[in-house]
Amino acid sequence: MKILVIGGGGREHALVWKLRQSPAVTKLWCAPGNGGIAQQAECIAADLGDVVGLRSLAHRLGADLTVVGPEQPLVLGIADEFADHGLRLVGPSRACAQLEGSKIFAKDFLRRYSVPTPDIYGVFDSSDEARGALASVHWPVVLKADGLCAGKGVLVAGSKDEASEFIVRTLEAREFGSGGTQLLMEEALTGPELSYIVLSDGHDFVAMVPTRDHKRALDGDKGANTGGMGAYSSDDIISPELDRQILSTIVRPTIAALDASGLIYRGFLYFGLMLTANGPKVLEFNCRLGDPETQALMCRVDFDLAEVLAATAAGRLRDAKIAWKPGASICVVMSSGGYPGSFNTGMTISGLDEAAAVPGAVVFHAGTRSNNSSYYTSGGRVLGVSARGANLGAARQIAYAATRQIRFAGAHYRRDIADPVAGLSQTADSVATRV
Numbered sequence: 001m002k003i004l005v006i007g008g009g010g011r012e013h014a015l016v017w018k019l020r021q022s023p024a025v026t027k028l029w030c031a032p033g034n035g036g037i038a039q040q041a042e043c044i045a046a047d048l049g050d051v052v053g054l055r056s057l058a059h060r061l062g063a064d065l066t067v068v069g070p071e072q073p074l075v076l077g078i079a080d081e082f083a084d085h086g087l088r089l090v091g092p093s094r095a096c097a098q099l100e101g102s103k104i105f106a107k108d109f110l111r112r113y114s115v116p117t118p119d120i121y122g123v124f125d126s127s128d129e130a131r132g133a134l135a136s137v138h139w140p141v142v143l144k145a146d147g148l149c150a151g152k153g154v155l156v157a158g159s160k161d162e163a164s165e166f167i168v169r170t171l172e173a174r175e176f177g178s179g180g181t182q183l184l185m186e187e188a189l190t191g192p193e194l195s196y197i198v199l200s201d202g203h204d205f206v207a208m209v210p211t212r213d214h215k216r217a218l219d220g221d222k223g224a225n226t227g228g229m230g231a232y233s234s235d236d237i238i239s240p241e242l243d244r245q246i247l248s249t250i251v252r253p254t255i256a257a258l259d260a261s262g263l264i265y266r267g268f269l270y271f272g273l274m275l276t277a278n279g280p281k282v283l284e285f286n287c288r289l290g291d292p293e294t295q296a297l298m299c300r301v302d303f304d305l306a307e308v309l310a311a312t313a314a315g316r317l318r319d320a321k322i323a324w325k326p327g328a329s330i331c332v333v334m335s336s337g338g339y340p341g342s343f344n345t346g347m348t349i350s351g352l353d354e355a356a357a358v359p360g361a362v363v364f365h366a367g368t369r370s371n372n373s374s375y376y377t378s379g380g381r382v383l384g385v386s387a388r389g390a391n392l393g394a395a396r397q398i399a400y401a402a403t404r405q406i407r408f409a410g411a412h413y414r415r416d417i418a419d420p421v422a423g424l425s426q427t428a429d430s431v432a433t434r435v
Helices: 010-019 050-060 071-075 079-082 094-101 103-112 127-136 159-172 240-260 294-298 303-315 352-356 392-403
Strands: 002-007 027-032 063-066 120-124 140-146 154-157 183-187 192-201 204-207 211-213 217-218 221-224 230-234 266-276 279-286 329-333 359-366 366-370 373-377 383-389
Touching: 002 010, 002 050, 002 127, 002 211, 010 027, 010 294, 010 303, 010 359, 010 383, 027 050, 050 079, 063 079, 063 094, 063 373, 071 094, 079 094, 094 279, 103 183, 120 127, 127 159, 140 159, 154 159, 159 183, 159 329, 159 352, 192 240, 192 294, 192 303, 204 240, 211 329, 221 383, 230 294, 230 392, 240 266, 240 279, 294 329, 294 383, 352 359, 352 392, 359 373, 373 383
Parallel strands: 002 027, 002 063
Antiparallel strands: 120 183, 140 154, 140 183, 192 204, 192 211, 192 266, 211 230, 217 221, 230 329, 266 279, 329 383, 359 383, 366 373
16 A cells, blocks of 8 residues: 555654555655654645646655645545545545534534533623623633644633633634634533544444543643643553443444534544543544644554554454554653743754663654754654553653753753543444444
């Protein structure tokens, strides 16, 4: 197989790293890629907003399969563009990708099909109306910009002043651009969050081992929301009973509802869940793998990813063999100083070889570029230092030992990823499940 991966972040580096291990893969490209990905795949400049150009690229390269990492091309309809030209791709259609592209669409979908989700106070396109609604909410309250905001368009507000400021930033200042033309206001839930990701070919699906990410910039879950400062996966995140409940009350009903709506979902579907005292509820959908959850997941994959993704694109996921390495894995994100606000780029990165030499560690690049064997920062989230161990304590020890080897001006990372761990036990193998 010749495979093209679309994207250029840590998630895509983890995918390339795992795909490279498949004996079935004879050629691997990544568009646009990054400094680290260039060591394992041929990187090609590309505009992620140009789905016609990406389709032309796949055709010119003769790619047998294209795997899409980020949400932007999916929401713009890259899967439809490829299908119209007979090219195989792992990723949902534009219609299905509305589950991530519009939080209002997703909320309407969940309520229409009675999938557990937080109640809403309303949907607003006027800041005056939104601020007026704050008089009748229970605090705290959750505010969500409707569209794509790179993981930063959500606020859990604890006061009227805090909520009003976010409303003004969203609906008046247009801080989130076209992603903030409408705002959803919903009840806040309590409980641990969980990233539950499945891979579907439109009829069958397999569940990935559950993961949990850390969105806040600072230790103790403080500071601003980010795209993700770390993630972990462990055999004991959730119990088998809770796993069955998530499948029966959320995953199967969602995929069945997509089918009933005439939407054949083919690709990764991410359920952002809150594990409440009244059971799991859906906070959000992503129409692709999470980042940095992917980095932790790929460290535990014990199957041929290329073969499974090819089976997904062909509608033959039922034939796939899925297994997971036991134990635990972790990803610690190293970011530029100031992220998710303003930050400088072009900082020299050192210590990468020393970090990679730590037994059990792997360093995934996100915001980096390379020049003459040297690496420089080029984004907010720079690296994802990852590891797998016999248990979460061992995985944490390895990942943080590697992280401490890496240096660049302004480097920041959280020191509490995966500590402490919530939950009980989780089975380590998944099997294809019929909707």
